[in-house]
Amino acid sequence: MVDKRPRLEIEYCTQCRWLPRATWMAQELLTTFEGDLGEVALVPGTGGVFEVRLDGESVWSRKTDAAFTDAAELKRLIRDRIAPDRALGHSERKPEEESDR
Template identity: 75%
Template structure:
């Protein structure tokens, strides 16, 4: 039996002048669909300067500037899974 732990908060900060709201919303939808019980909330945070950062409980999971591009969804799901549900099988997303 697994110990009950509080659901995580995921933040997606996206660049509004770059018009990345749809990308941020789609990413949030995909992560909420995959991690239905592990994510307690997802926040979309407007930003500027080409930002597209994904943070989980305050820790950066993906930064467009640091990783030099947008995340592939399968890679992002693996990174989130490794932090909040390491035993979970992601099916086809686990195949690299």
Template identity: 70%
Template sequence: MTVREPRLEIEYCTQCRWLLRAGWTAQELLTTFTTDLGEIALIPGTGGVFDVRLGDEPVWSRKERGGFPEMAELKQLVRDRIAPARDLGHSDRR
């Protein structure tokens, strides 16, 4: 099996039933970064986890940040790592 780079992982809590949130997050990121992301993996976890990683590098951790990311902020964090010159349009405006 070939791993396409960059690989983004979303680890979500199955006990909390956050699969839909993880799936929606993946959809939003794939829609925005159509050619910049190689793949997105949804990883089942437990214990209230909702972590987003690029490779081994953490992008967002619900436990560390005290909640879920706003989508515009998450897109900016991902963009800053994979396509820093890219304009995100309305997601870049405050």
């Protein structure tokens, strides 16, 4: 049986010591999408790379998007591709909604 669920890759820079960031992000995404992802792979790289790919397609890259994103934004980006009808709970709140409280 072939697993049709998407493969998520997190490529991180070993020179920058970003393995802890990559493993934390993998944990966050696996916890949120445990039934929707077929695999999560950590891919060692160099040169300041930190990129998240879904089935080979870049979802977020430090190179093109500049600064690091937070877990909530990355969860929204992944959700929009694999489970667009899923609610993400508190991760869905926009900063302006939180300031209205």
